[in-house]
Amino acid sequence: MKTLLERWRHRHWRTLRSAYVDQQISEGEQVRLQAHLQRCAACTGELEELRATVALLRRMPQPTLPRSFLLTQAPEPALQVRGLGLRWVTQAVATTAAVALAIVVMADATGVLPSDAGGLALTADRQDRSEGPPAPEPTASPEMSLAADADSPEEPEVADGSETQAPTNEMRASDTPAEAETSASRYAVYLEGVLLALALLLGATALFLWLRSRWVTS
């Protein structure tokens, strides 16, 4: 009675034997297989039977063509072949999910969207505006305008920062910085949440489509 391990190893050789019949085996694999065949009568016998099976299959005649498939006229251009379309959709959805996620991560890392981890730079910048001299602002502005380009242009926080110092002075004169921060940061948090939800939804859709295509082919 063969042990389970012996059976598993025997199946391992099966793939090599099959590739060996077609000369689709590397030199190293061939050396290992031939060494094994010399001491394993069972594998040698199976190799012979495999060759016989392949030879028989190759002898089978092709199914007779029932009719001609010549095109009688040029077909109308189709919107999409369904099989190709599904793969395109899956890739498009996956790419969009990745881009949405990247936007969220980038915006968070550059501190454009205030959060516990990523809002520190923006908070420090505001402190500089209210307390210190205008000197830090030119340094901060290019960074924030860059972030503005990468992120949504509707972000009021960023828009304020990327303009000249005049709006900042207006902020000091009219609203308290705290009130402006609260409404703007709430908006930013919503936006971040929407982007994250979108990325998760699209990612899940891409995974579902991929799994579905694999399931059918199994």
Next chain:
Amino acid sequence: MEQDELKLIAESQAGRLVAFNSLVERYQGQVYALAYRILGDRASAEDAAQETFLSAYRHVGSFRGGSFRSWLLRITSNACMDLLRSSRRRQRDVSLDDENTPLEAVLPSAEESPEEYALRRELGQWIQTGLARLPVDQRTAVTLVDMQCLSYEEAAEAMGSNLGTVRSRLSRARHALRQHLLQQQELLPAPFRHRDKEMER
């Protein structure tokens, strides 16, 4: 690739239907054969073959070189998958006594006796039954390599996978078909019958 085939493809890409039909004539047998082996019945195979050539004509502009046969059979494989998805019962339609499955049309050859012809026809049907019992990926692999004599590289292209995948699918399919064939040894020509009972698993 042959020069005249390159010319036909170029003309097809320019919209010349006559040139494309020359390609259809050249490959329709292989396209239909693959579809028949995968789907198991003539009507479905005809649908898949028709869809293959319609789609190939529409998308011939996207062919960028390499094996045209592999490119075409890839479209066939996809068309078969579409049909299988839309009608899942075909995957499980493996009844041995199914009278609705037509016997594969096989013509007698001059050298064989009527008995030999009958045996050969029945063997072809038995092999088709064995194919139908395989998962579709294994079925496609063994049809492409062992019945249509594609190389591993061409088969990988036709299946949209890599060499390692072709290798493992082919190995499993061959083993399963061998076990299946042994159930009806009397159909096998003498040289192909099971010789050693110790090999049985």
